[in-house]
Amino acid sequence: MNETEAPAAVTDAEFAARVLQSPVPVLVDIWAAWCQPCVTLKPVMHRLAESYRDRATVLTLDADSNLETVTRFDIRALPSVLLFDQGVLVGRQVGAQPQATYAAMLDARLSARAAGVAPTAIAAAAPAPAPVAPESPASREARELAAATEPTLIFKHSATCSISIGVKREYDAFVRAHPNVPARLLVVQNERPLSNALAEVLRVQHESPQAFVVRQGQVLWHASHHRITASRIADAFSAATHAV
Known part of the structure; x- marks a missing residue:
């Protein structure tokens, strides 16, 4: 795959088979067409898909068309990038981050796999901050x-x-x-x-x-x-x- 080739898309119906049952870690970029930061993240996902070919999978999921997955994993902001391994959610990044951030997530999980460390689930989402009342x-x-x-x-x-x-x-x-x-x-x-x-x-x-x-x-x-x-x-x- 080169930078002009987008990572494959996944849907609600395919999520279990292609993500949760994958034999390798899967990075899922959850995006929407109206989200400008999502657009800036596309080439980053392209490069990651190429760099980790055969060691991990990079997929994209359209948030507007796959509300079941968005709801299940409590997606509150876009883009959100989730990392799964052996059916377990092991990493989450919200907002467009540098490529090195996602690479570090993947490298850490691949190293843990090599050492025989089982994946540990993270919380579905960090709790939303309480609204701050305006000062009277x-x-x-x-x-x-x-x-x-x-x-x-x-x-x-x-x-x-x-x-x-x-x-x-x-x-x-x-x-x-x-x-x-x-x-x-x-x-x-x-x-x-x-x-x-x-x-x-x-x-x-x-x-x-x-x-x-x-x-x-x-x-x-x-x-x-x-x-x-x-x-x-x-x-x-x-x-x-x-x-x-």
């Missing part, structure tokens, strides 16, 4: 607040709590006296997702009222209820500033 705006803001490069004040306020209403006067007094200090007032009833996200990001259990001084991912000071006063916030900022 609240989580993003919580991370950004925590990562501030200069000390930042965060105050969680409950608009329905008499204690919080009283403590907020302390927060307001500090902000009036220090207008240049970065500060974020969070009304819990209106911004519950952000409140929850901050508890997770800062790793401090939620309370309200609650105040934090944060910088670069660290909680430099925090307090709740009547422990929050304008003077204590000022002391916390003084300590944070001198620690920079």
Whole structure:
């Protein structure tokens, strides 16, 4: 066979006889006409078929026309190249890989056969990665607040709590006296997702009222209820500033 000769095709109906019952290892290239990487892999399969003639067989299988095999071996992406020996699936590569990758699979199996090592089945397919949920705006803001490069004040306020209403006067007094200090007032009833996200990001259990001084991912000071006063916030900022 030369590079202009394609490896033979196999179908669902022929798969058992030509692949699973083959006396030599069989490399199966599972492809589709619409798959551009599959097209780029064709000459690689041609060369492998020629290089391993009489030691292994290289076959192709059209995924669109042979859904039984695709389903049986849990093909989730194309191209997928499977290696079988003695009816056992012993290797799998997903995506178009260099010729050396497939040659290494074949060489390893041929060496094992020569040493009398029985084939060991691999899993039908690697588990699909769990989908990653997009980051919510609240989580993003919580991370950004925590990562501030200069000390930042965060105050969680409950608009329905008499204690919080009283403590907020302390927060307001500090902000009036220090207008240049970065500060974020969070009304819990209106911004519950952000409140929850901050508890997770800062790793401090939620309370309200609650105040934090944060910088670069660290909680430099925090307090709740009547422990929050304008003077204590000022002391916390003084300590944070001198620690920079």
